Amino acid sequence: MNIIIDENMPVAECLFSPFGHLTRLPGRQIQADQLAEADALLVRSVTRVDERLLSQAPRLKFVGSATIGTDHVDQALLAQRGIAFANAPGCNKISVGEYVISALLVLAERHQLHLAGMTLGVIGAGNTGTAVAERARALGMQVCLCDPPLADAGDPREFVPYEVALCSDVVSFHVPLTHEGPYATWHLLDEAALAVLDGEQILINACRGDVWDNRALLARQLSPDPLRLVMDVWEHEPALLTELVPHTELATPHIAGYSLEGKVRGTYQVYEAFCAWQGLAVSQAFTPLLPPPAFGQLAVQQAPDQDLLKRLIHLVYDVRRDDALFRHGFAEPADFDRLRKHYPERREWSSLRLTAQAGCEQLAALGFTLAAHP
Numbered sequence: 586m587n588i589i590i591d592e593n594m595p596v597a598e599c600l601f602s603p604f605g606h607l608t609r610l611p612g613r614q615i616q617a618d619q620l621a622e623a624d625a626l627l628v629r630s631v632t633r634v635d636e637r638l639l640s641q642a643p644r645l646k647f648v649g650s651a652t653i654g655t656d657h658v659d660q661a662l663l664a665q666r667g668i669a670f671a672n673a674p675g676c677n678k679i680s681v682g683e684y685v686i687s688a689l690l691v692l693a694e695r696h697q698l699h700l701a702g703m704t705l706g707v708i709g710a711g712n713t714g715t716a717v718a719e720r721a722r723a724l725g726m727q728v729c730l731c732d733p734p735l736a737d738a739g740d741p742r743e744f745v746p747y748e749v750a751l752c753s754d755v756v757s758f759h760v761p762l763t764h765e766g767p768y769a770t771w772h773l774l775d776e777a778a779l780a781v782l783d784g785e786q787i788l789i790n791a792c793r794g795d796v797w798d799n800r801a802l803l804a805r806q807l808s809p810d811p812l813r814l815v816m817d818v819w820e821h822e823p824a825l826l827t828e829l830v831p832h833t834e835l836a837t838p839h840i841a842g843y844s845l846e847g848k849v850r851g852t853y854q855v856y857e858a859f860c861a862w863q864g865l866a867v868s869q870a871f872t873p874l875l876p877p878p879a880f881g882q883l884a885v886q887q888a889p890d891q892d893l894l895k896r897l898i899h900l901v902y903d904v905r906r907d908d909a910l911f912r913h914g915f916a917e918p919a920d921f922d923r924l925r926k927h928y929p930e931r932r933e934w935s936s937l938r939l940t941a942q943a944g945c946e947q948l949a950a951l952g953f954t955l956a957a958h959p
């Protein structure tokens with residue numbers, strides 16, 4: 586079997602080499618003629634799997650994407666051609682949750698905000714939105730969820746309309762990019778939505794760049810009442826509207842989901858789907874694929890306040906590292922992909938083992954690994 590794989594999929598050799606011959610290619614540059622002999626194609630979000638790419642792929646029978654998002658894949662076309670498809674739902678939801686909380690702690694410090702009691706509107710209450718909501722609640726934030734598709738489908742959680750969620754102190758977007766239908770998300774944050782926001786509000790986009798109208802946003806940022814923006818994703822990546830970057834509080838190159846665990850989980854979920862498609866049992870375990878965490882064990886002596894939480898969280902991952910790398914390293918579109926390809930290793934909070942006494946349950950709710958105090 587010939588398998589074409591995006592070169593940025595960790596642990597792919599180990600998981601897929603038993604199935605056949607692997608060819609690793611830069612995802613954004615995979616060409617139709619390179620699929621002439623391919624039986625399976627494993628991609629990430631930067632490969633558009635469409636009519637053009639599949640025009641010379643007579644043998645292709647399986648496409649996997651090691652991502653949550655699927656807007657880069659023409660799934661109707663795959664179904665029509667009898668090509669199986671699998672993505673990796675939820676694979677990097679923890680990573681996105683941790684990115685958003687790190688960003689909130691940075692902005693809280695910068696603007697002297699106390700997160701407990703502040704309101705957070707989560708737009709899209711699926712895997713990543715829920716991961717953000719759970720962590721924000723553990724910090725004492727008042728969370729409201731906006732998800733019309735789930736509300737209409739009878740999800741028992743309480744939901745608010747978009748207009749209500751937009752009034753929150755922090756509004757964080759976690760929707761898929763869709764262009765059609767009653768719930769289309771393209772330019773969900775447009776000029777009209779921007780007009781109701783005030784300059785004290787924090788807006789976070791860690792889903793897809795095109796969900797925000799970046800030109801309208803730039804106009805707002807150049808006005809006397811700019812917003813506090815955290816942007817991980819951008820319209821037209823990697824050729825983004827560079828003028829916007831200096832008008833953000835935090836700017837990163839689409840790495841919210843790039844914890845090592847999140848990326849390895851993405852490959853692993855595609856491997857599981859591939860095994861199922863082949864009618865084979867999964868023979869490799871997930872945990873041994875991860876290196877041991879570089880952290881020792883820490884003892885927490887008291888119920889943590891916001892400052893101690895920030896220090897613990899930023900011991901493992903501080904979004905300012907990625908913001909600095911982006912601001913200094915991004916000048917042209919090729920830099921966007923270079924920064925992503927050479928992303929420094931980042932672990933999830935669970936990799937920091939804490940011993941804590943009673944009263945520190947909040948640490949477990951945030952996702953740290955807790956052992957009882959000796």
Ligand SMILES: NC(=O)C1=CN([C@@H]2O[C@H](COP(=O)(O)OP(=O)(O)OC[C@H]3O[C@@H](n4cnc5c(N)ncnc54)[C@H](O)[C@@H]3O)[C@@H](O)[C@H]2O)C=CC1
Nearest residue numbers: 653654709711712713732734759760761768791792841842
């Ligand atoms: N920046 C990054 O590195 C990452 C970005 N993403 C992006 O985030 C998106 C969301 O991820 P998940 O939460 O895991 O997906 P999910 O499918 O679990 O949840 C998405 C939720 O959005 C809701 N939704 C759809 N249209 C909506 C609308 N108009 N208004 C409000 N809610 C709406 C859906 O009902 C669903 O509950 C992905 O599709 C992907 O594009 C995902 C992972 C990492």
Ligand SMILES: O=C(O)C(=O)[C@H](O)COP(=O)(O)O
Nearest residue numbers: 629630631652653654842843
């Ligand atoms: O999972 C998703 O959806 C994402 O946005 C990925 O984290 C993006 O990573 P790449 O596939 O672009 O490497």
